[in-house]
Every structure is written in C-alpha cells, then in structure tokens.
Amino acid sequence: MEIAAIQTRGLTRQFGELTAVENVAFSVAPGQFFGFLGPNGAGKSTTIKMLTGLLEPSAGTIEILGQPFHASSLDLKRQIGVVPEGMALLGRLTATEYLSFVGRMYGLDHDTANRRAGELLEFMQLANEGRKLVTDFSHGMQKKLALAAAVIHGPKLLFLDEPFEGVDAIAAGMLKTMLQGMIQRGATIFLTTHVLEIVERLCSHVAIISRGQLVANGSLEELRVGVASTLPGAEADQKLTLEEIFLSIVGAGGTEPTQELSWLA
C-alpha cells in the first residue's frame, strides 16, 4: 500500500469554546497537487498551521510522509517547505541574505545556500532586488521571496497558504510553471487559495472545508459528479465549473448590498 504524503484523522482544534476545525480526516497521495478550499474563517489556515507544526491540534493525529508529525519532528520538517499565512519573512535582511539564512536553517551548507539563493532570485525575477531589504519589497515581491524560501532546500512536500495573493499575472504564470515542474518531479503540493481558477487548472484533488468541517473531498471529476447528481436534469448535464461546485457545496448566502447599504455611492 502506498504511503500517503499527508494523512489526518480526527483533526480538531479548539480556541476556548470555539471549534475552528472539527474531526477533519483526509489523505493526500504522493505527487498529488491538492487544493484545500473554504470560505473565509472556515478553518483552512488553522488546518495548514496544524499540518506544518505551527499550531498544536486539540485532538486527532497527523502523519506526514508516513510518520507521525508533531512540532519536534525535525527530520520531517527537513522534507517540507511552507509559505505560511504571514510569509515568515525577516524584514531587516536583504533577499539574498534571507534566502541564505533559510537554507542554512534547513541544513544546507553556506555555499549551497548562497548558490541556490542566487538561482532562485534569478528564477523569480528578483535578481536585481537581491540587495534590497525585504521590508522595502512590494507585497507581490514578498510572496515570490516567501515561495523561494519555501523551496530552497528542495522539499518533497510543499504547503502553500494563499501563494498567489497580490502576485501579478506574469509572476503567477511563472509560479504555476514552477509548481507543475515540482509535481512532475514527484513532489506533493498542498495549496489553499481563494482563486478557484488556479485550483481548477492545477489541482488534481480538492477538499472543501466549511465551518471547521470537511464537506467535500475527492478528485475534481468526483466532486463534479457528486454535485451534478443533486441538481435538476438540465443543469446536471452541463459541465460544472469549480466555482459552481464550491458555491453549491458551501452555499452562496449573504445579503443584497444595494438593499442593506443604500447610503453607499
């Protein structure tokens, strides 16, 4: 039996009386590009924080690359790369210094870390900005730098929390190419984003979380079939987009802004 890249069972996280994530169980196979979706406040970032060791689960287990994972699993941490919600950048270093520092923290020797830092900055089209302080970078540039830092040690498993937010179209295309390249070379990618078009284009499997609970999990085609079976005949015959699937599962909700906020221009 193939060892899952990520396996969770009964994953739960409570903040006082609030249950942010409840009894979440899913499995991500090696080499899969896995999209993890949900509306704002659904529990996506909480889940990714637990999967990367930034947050301790209240209950449940996590296995990464077939081994139990917790905050002190240092050998496993060497094999994963993360772009967390806050990007984990150090503003007072230059881009080159930051990448070199991250590489060394992940066990690369000084020369390898420096060489890879240069190559990554070149690839990310940040080579001319290598000596600029990270704090002076634009948001999009910081995102690219955070992604470069996440892959500098060549991880087998990559967690990306909103990596395309604030990134321009050219850079987004370049990042997509890089991520697809990693998948072709056998890496596993766990992605959360609100840009459903990206998930539809890149991800082979999708899970949807809503109000802390996993409400859908499977390949895009499986989700499509599942949602279509709940629709009336004519609608079910159309090929549903991921946005339609998502809205159908999570529910559109909300109020008509023009009715409630009539004072807005």
Add this chain to the structure above:
Amino acid sequence: MAGVAGLSHAHGVLSPQSRAQYGALARIRWIMFRNTIRSTRGALELGARIATSILFSFIGLSIATGLGAAAYAMVSHGEWTFLPVLFWTVFLIWQLVPITIASFQQQFDLAGLLRFPVSFGTFFVLNLLFGLIDASTIVGAFCSMGLWVGMVVARPGLFVWATLALLVFAIFNVLLVRTIFAWIERWLAQRRTREIVMAIFFLLMLGLQLLNPALRQSPNKPPFNAATRTAALHWLHEADLVQRWLPPGLAAMTLQQGQDRRPVQALGALCALGLFATATGATLAARLRAEYRGENLGEGPKRSEAERKGREWSVGGSGPIAAVFEKELRTLLRAIPLLYQVGSPIIVVFVLASVNRNVSSPSRHIPLGLLLSLAYAIVGFTQLIYNNLGGEGAGIQLLFLSPTPIRTVVLAKNLFHSALFAIVAVLVGVVACWRFGTPPPDAIAASAAWVLFALPVHLAAGNAFSLLMPYKINLSRIGKHKGSQANALLSLLIQLVTMGLGAGVFALCGWLGRLWLAVPIFVALAVGAVFGWMHMLGRVDGIANRRRDELIATLAKPD
C-alpha cells in the same frame, strides 16, 4: 469639494470632529485596556504597570522632597543666586531619564491614525498627550511640584509667579524631550544624517575631554586657595551670564523678579521662557508634520553595485548557529534604536564618570566605579536579552517551521549577545578606568568575575522572559512599540538583585580587607549561574512548543 454625508470638514484641534476623535480614541484605549486585563498576562501587565508607576513616583517624590527642601531654604534665605541650579537639576533629570532608561521605555506609535481623517492639529495634540505617559514626565512633574511647594511655602506671595513659571517650564520640558527623540529618530534613520550626528557626537566627546583638564585642579596645588576660588567665581559668573538666558535660568529669573516686585521684568522672563517653549513646539511640529505627510524614513538612493559588492561579508560557518549569529549581527547593524540602546551605557558612563571624576587625586580610583559601570552596561542589553525573539516579527514562524530546534536558535542568540556584551563591557571598562581611575588588580578581577556570574543569570532569565512575556519590537523606531511592562519591571528587579549582590560582596570583602575573596565567591556563583542557564536552555524547546501559538500571535501580528 463635495461633502461626504456624515463627515465634518472642520479641522481645528477643538473642532467637533477632533473632539469626537479624542473621545473615540480614549474610548478605544479604555476598551483595549479592559480586554487586556481579562487574561492572566494582561492582569500581570496591569500589576507591573502600577508597580512601575509607583516606583517612578517614589523616585520622583524622593527627589522632589530634596528639591523642595532646597528651594524652601534658598527662597526663605533670599539666596536667589543659586536658585537656577535647582531648575537646571530638574531640566537635566527630565531630559536624561529617557536616555538612561531607554531599554524600558515604551511609547505609542500614532502613525496608524493617519489613515483616518485626522487633522494635523489633532495628530500633534495626541502625540503630546500620549507622550505624557512616560517615566520622565512622572519624575519631572514630581520635581516641579517639589520646587513649587518649597518656594510657595517659603514665600506665599510667589504663588502666582511660581505657578506660571513652573507651568511654562514643564511645558517646555515635555516638548523638548519629545522633540529630541523625534529628531534623533529622524537623523539616525538615514545614512548621511546618521554620519553627521556621529561626527558631532565624537566632536562633543573630544570637546568634553579637552574641557576637562581646564576644569580639573592640578594635584600639585592645594585644593582651595584664593586664586582658584577667584577663578572659579569668575567662571561661575561667566556661566551665569549665559545660563540666565536659557530656560532654567529664565524660570528662576521670573521668580526672582517677581519676588523683587518687578512684574514687567518677571513677565519678560516668563515670555522669553514661553518663546523657548513655542520654538521647541514648532521644531516638534515640523518633525511631526513630515510624519503626518507620510514621510518615508527609508534609505535614500542605493549604492552602486561595485560599492555594494565590496561591502559583502559573512561570519562563515554553515550550521544554524553561524546562520543565526550572522542574521543577528546584520539585523543589529540595521536597527539603529537597538544599537543606540546597546551603546548608550558607554556614553552615559563616560559623562557620569567625567562629572564624578576623582579630581582631588586622579591616581585614586572610585570604589565600585568599575562594577557599577559594568552593571549599567548590562542595562543596555535589557531588550535584547529579555526579549530575544521580539525582533523576529513574522519570521518567528520560520523558526518553528525549520528543522532547527528553537533551543539552538536561542543558544546562538545568547552567544551573540554575550560576544556583543563582551565588546561593550571592555569599552565601558576602559572608559570607567580612564575616568574613575584604575582600580587595583583584585577589584578588576572581582568585577570581571561578577560579570561571569551576572551574564548567565540574565541570559537564563532572559530566555524564560522571551518565551513567557514576549513583545514585538519595531526595529526602525526608537521606543515606538508596545512593550511588556511586566517583562521590563521583572528584568529591572533581576538587574537590581545581581547588582546589589555584587555590591554587597564587594563591600563585605572590602570591609574584611580581602577584596580578592570576592573573586572565588563570584566564580562559585558563576558556576551555579551557568548551570541554571544550561538548565533553562534545556527547557526552551518544551516551553516554545507549548507557547508557539501565543508567540506567533504576539510577534507575527502586523504593525
């Protein structure tokens, strides 16, 4: 401009909109305070804040009592010549307190308010009001009150002039301390102005050094003969001619003229003092206006590629300890506020040692001079040691994501801080020996042994505080971060205990006539302290992992 429904366009500092904003801000601070004390840590912070206020009030009250008694004696005996000395004392205390306790200071950064429709007047007033909540204002206000009570009790007829003079004098001091900090921050933010400030500072130090022999009496001459007395009086007379036109002198002059029933002259002196306050306020306003307009304090044009390549350096080594060491060094070199904190003890020791120099016999050392100087040098490291994760910001997540244990990161930081302290301690030691006089070898050895004991104590406690009471540091602004009062107060207590223990052992061994005995005592204490530090280091991973959620929430939150 077309109006926006519900928004007023009046911009005066007392306009309805400004008043509403003051009210909203006061209310939001009250709500934040109320929400803060719901948690155990918040309650601890409140307790620490109260304790700190009581401590500074007590210090202020003690000085105020002395100043009040001196003012009473001078005014009741009509010794007006020396009255300016009291005002100069208050002035120096007011302006020096923020410098000497820079590591414990915290201020509110009001730049976040600029996204709201806040007028410049309102922004200026809020900056002043929030600036009142600091130690220098507490101590300065008590000192001024002490002077007022002393003078009014001695001569009730001075009530009006004393009230007016001290009020304007207090306003001047509040404005000046804010102005100095605002401009220093501005000058230190950019390379060119930073270099100019450094050059002026070194010229000032050189000037002090050249001035000192002129003021110092020759050891070959009797200490007080007629010639030196005449020379001193002449010098004092010359100094008096200058000082009387400066704010402390003008405040004293107002009172003297008021007492002599010369209201026009008294009013003139008061107006001159008011002009100083206005000019200081205008200087502060110029700075705050730039901030209000969204000034960018980043570096100017970048250096050329060739020049930048020439400046590349590395500490070498591949492991995480070398990586963290290098990262800490790079960060420190780019964080002027931290450099200022670390370096300020050298300046303060130089100035205080020059003032207190053993002029009657320079060959004799001042007892405990070296020990106290080294103890004060540690004060500059308070924020670095007791909040060693505070500067990480969002980067704290990286420390938890990477396969390097937090223990290793903390160890590297401890090594870096120890190396840095060693450099500062040597500089402070050299300055102290130079100015206070070189102590005998046993005193030097005992002072060095005390450092070996005190440093691991601070590192061990600092590691615990950094994990249990962390706060985010804004590395680009002086004092503009919301610190942890509990952290500051407890670290101050630990510093006082280690310093007190050192002074006690010194005094005891000195009394026994065997100062060398302090060396083995401190070495024995140092062994215990090192074991304590190692024990704490062993627990770092456990504590950090248990508290990682709170650490990330506290340190990685956006500005």
